[in-house]
Amino acid sequence: MKTIFKHIKLSTVVLAAGLGAVISQSACTKKFDEYNTNRYNATDSLLKIDGEGLGTFIVPMQLAIFSTTNYLYQLQQNLNADIYSGYMMSGDPFNGGVNNTNYGLVQDWNTAPFNIGFQSVMANWLQVSKRASTSNPDFLAIANILKVEGMHRVTDVYGPMPYSQFGNGGFSTPYDSQEAIYNQFFTELDFSIKTLSAYIAAHPNATPLKPYDLIYNGDYKQWLKFANSLKLRLALRISMVNPSLAKTKAEEAVNDPNGLIASNADNAFVKAANGVTFKNSLWSITYEYFDIEMGAPMECYLKGYTDPRISAYFVPNSDGQYRGIRNGVPITSAQQYSKASLLSFPSGSSSPIQLMAASEISFIRAEGALRGWNMGGGTASSFYSQGVIQSFDKSGVALGNYLDNSTGTEAPYVDLVSANNNVPAGSPYLSKITVKWDEGATYQQKLERIITQKWLALWPDGEEAWAEFRRTNYPVLMPVVVNNSQGTISTTGFIRRLPFSQDEYNNNKAEVTKAASLLSGPDNGGTRLWWDVVNKN
Numbered sequence: 235m236k237t238i239f240k241h242i243k244l245s246t247v248v249l250a251a252g253l254g255a256v257i258s259q260s261a262c263t264k265k266f267d268e269y270n271t272n273r274y275n276a277t278d279s280l281l282k283i284d285g286e287g288l289g290t291f292i293v294p295m296q297l298a299i300f301s302t303t304n305y306l307y308q309l310q311q312n313l314n315a316d317i318y319s320g321y322m323m324s325g326d327p328f329n330g331g332v333n334n335t336n337y338g339l340v341q342d343w344n345t346a347p348f349n350i351g352f353q354s355v356m357a358n359w360l361q362v363s364k365r366a367s368t369s370n371p372d373f374l375a376i377a378n379i380l381k382v383e384g385m386h387r388v389t390d391v392y393g394p395m396p397y398s399q400f401g402n403g404g405f406s407t408p409y410d411s412q413e414a415i416y417n418q419f420f421t422e423l424d425f426s427i428k429t430l431s432a433y434i435a436a437h438p439n440a441t442p443l444k445p446y447d448l449i450y451n452g453d454y455k456q457w458l459k460f461a462n463s464l465k466l467r468l469a470l471r472i473s474m475v476n477p478s479l480a481k482t483k484a485e486e487a488v489n490d491p492n493g494l495i496a497s498n499a500d501n502a503f504v505k506a507a508n509g510v511t512f513k514n515s516l517w518s519i520t521y522e523y524f525d526i527e528m529g530a531p532m533e534c535y536l537k538g539y540t541d542p543r544i545s546a547y548f549v550p551n552s553d554g555q556y557r558g559i560r561n562g563v564p565i566t567s568a569q570q571y572s573k574a575s576l577l578s579f580p581s582g583s584s585s586p587i588q589l590m591a592a593s594e595i596s597f598i599r600a601e602g603a604l605r606g607w608n609m610g611g612g613t614a615s616s617f618y619s620q621g622v623i624q625s626f627d628k629s630g631v632a633l634g635n636y637l638d639n640s641t642g643t644e645a646p647y648v649d650l651v652s653a654n655n656n657v658p659a660g661s662p663y664l665s666k667i668t669v670k671w672d673e674g675a676t677y678q679q680k681l682e683r684i685i686t687q688k689w690l691a692l693w694p695d696g697e698e699a700w701a702e703f704r705r706t707n708y709p710v711l712m713p714v715v716v717n718n719s720q721g722t723i724s725t726t727g728f729i730r731r732l733p734f735s736q737d738e739y740n741n742n743k744a745e746v747t748k749a750a751s752l753l754s755g756p757d758n759g760g761t762r763l764w765w766d767v768v769n770k771n
Contacts, residue, residue: 288365288373289446291358295380296448296504297512298354299387300587304522307515309346312526314391316516316696318729319689319703320531320711323559325571326524336562337729338718339759345735347391352400355384360401372433372454375426376443379461382419383589386468389415390701391732393763394749396742406742409749412764416472420483423465430454430461431492448504449589458492460502463595466494467698470598471705473605475765481607488599488610495595498628503586514585516694520577527574530647530657531711533558535690538645539669541636546629547693548575560647562714563655573650577694580630588695591628596621597688604680615671618684622669625691640670647712655715665710682708704730704766722758729759730766 301307313334316322324335332338359381366374389395389412396407397415410418433440434454444452450460469484488494495501506512519526528548533556536544548556551573559574579585599609600617609617619637626633644665649655657663667682675683685708692699703711717725734757738746755761 288362288370288377289443291361292373292376292380292443292446293448293510295355295358295377295384297510298350298358299380299384299589300504300515301350301354302504302512302515302587304513304515304518306346306350308519308523308525309343310350311347311697312516312519313343314347314732315700316526316694317529317561319529319696319699320561320709321529321694321696321699322526322532322577323529323561323563323574324526325559325565325574326568327565331565332718335565336714336716336718337723337759339733341733341736344732345737347388347732348395348735349737351385351388352396355381355388356400363401370442371429372442375429375433376457378422378426379457379464382422382468383464385415386419386464386471387697390471390697390763392734393731393761394752396745406745408745409752411752413476416468416765419468420465423461423468427458427461427465427490427492430458434458445508448507448510449502451507455492456500458490459495459500460590462487462490462492463495463502463590466595466598466602467590470601471701472765473601474705475767477605481605484598484602485608488602488608495590495592498592498624501591501628502589504589505586506584513583514579514587516577517579517583517585520579521583524568524576527571527576528556528558530558530560531644531709532693533575534645534647534657534664535686535709539636539639539642541690542631542634543626543629543690543693545578546580546631547578549578551575557650558647560649560655560657560712560715562716563649563651564716570651591624591691593621593624593628593691594688594698596624597684597691600684601681604677604684614680614684615673618671618687621684621691622687625687628691636669638670640668640672643668644710657712663710663712667710681706682710685709703728704763705768707768719759722756723760727760730762731759733757733759 301310312322313324313328317324317335328335329338329340333340334343359377362374362377385395385397389397393412394409395415397410398418399408441452441454443454450456466484466487469480469487473480516526532547535541536547537556544556550556553573555573556575557573559571565571596617599612600614600621602609603612603617604614622637623633626636646659646661646664647657665682665686667679667686669683669687671683672679685702685706688702689699689709692702703709711728713725713728717723723729734746734749750757753761754764
């Protein structure tokens with residue numbers, strides 16, 4: 235096994251914050267204590283209370299949402315959400331074969347989403363918020379957008395977390411309920427939208443963020459589209475627990491004159507720019523660690539739909555076949571599933587990191603229209619088709635008559651190693667939903683159709699895909715073959731969250747213990763988050 239966490243606990247890691255950000259990273263160094271020196275690693279003596287000083291904190295925030303340090307990303311997302319979403323599976327028998335992939339949750343791994351979020355997103359946001367003045371409110375607005383983008387992913391892993399009182403001093407920080415956190419997300423996004431709108435009106439040609447912007451090259455109009463789209467995403471997330479607020483916030487986002495991410499030209503991707511270089515961490519885990527492969531659900535949906543995106547997402551094996559691995563299969567050797575397909579990266583190690591794409595927004599609007607919300611014109615059907623078209627365009631494959639496919643359904647799964655792991659035709663763990671829109675279908679069938687195509691389009695963002703699966707119970711996924719949770723996670727109910735960080739129990743025990751009481755059940759992987767209320771198995 236090639237990954238560093240086999241030998242060193244994550245709690246010993248000093249993660250990058252604003253004054254020690256990793257900007258140009260080598261994918262295989264696996265060093266915890268060495269960080270490159272560059273112009274972004276400013277000291278307080280060099281910082282000014284202006285855009286230049288504040289920009290030094292904006293850069294590492296962008297690089298931490300999906301950590302651009304490969305082994306940290308592996309722990310932050312790849313060995314949890316990327317797998318739990320059904321996108322990927324590892325053929326490596328980590329931890330003697332008892333690990334996250336079969337719900338034998340590894341405590342030291344599962345601190346990473348929390349630690350990276352707070353030490354690399356929140357810490358840098360705090361520096362901007364302390365230094366921002368009336369002369370540069372635009373930088374605080376951008377920092378808020380990045381903060382919400384980064385931290386909604388953290389709360390959607392754990393639930394309650396320290397948020398509203400972060401940075402207020404003292405030896406411990408209280409946790410907020412997830413409901414309170416989401417309410418603050420909306421407040422922060424509303425502030426950013428208002429602030430950037432006013433800034434553009436007063437300074438129409440100014441691009442002060444440009445030297446530090448790895449997403450939109452300093453274009454605040456694009457940042458406004460991102461902010462509205464993020465607001466729309468979060469509104470939909472709470473649609474089943476607070477439908478009234480969800481509708482209000484979603485309609486605000488759609489009807490804001492600044493617009494949404496509406497075409498692939500608007501997509502939010504983190505890219506190497508302005509002297510900042512990095513390797514795509516998922517590429518490194520795939521082709522330097524060889525620790526991640528195609529998930530079985532991806533194989534079965536893409537094959538069942540004769541979906542040409544399969545060649546954009548994955549690489550055929552030595553037999554010319556696309557083959558996946560089912561979650562939780564018994565693995566004793568890294569060679570067992572050597573015929574599983576690796577992930578495809580058209581731009582190789584320099585592939586940009588996807589934060590949000592237009593197809594997601596179209597599918598959100600499709601579901602909103604299905605719910606009767608005002609999505610700015612259009613129908614569930616039209617937004618659904620638009621989302622599929624945008625996903626194909628982003629993937630660089632021809633659409634053909636894909637949207638007319640009224641017969642193809644998820645294909646049965648045949649395991650590479652043992653027939654005991656197969657999922658045969660007729661199984662309740664294979665979807666019967668087709669691609670072609672059916673206006674006469676039931677509400678649930680329409681919702682499943684939207685979410686299944688949304689899931690295919692969200693690739694490779696396993697965090698967002700896992701959250702949407704928990705929110706809706708779609709797409710239909712296969713349960714783990716082996717469940718090592720000792721009864722804390724239902725095999726057919728699937729994993730719902732990660733337990734709170736052990737570091738917090740060690741260092742912030744009183745507050746994290748209170749936070750556990752904010753959950754709907756015990757602090758384990760089987761307990762649902764606040765917004766995860768749809769009736770399940």
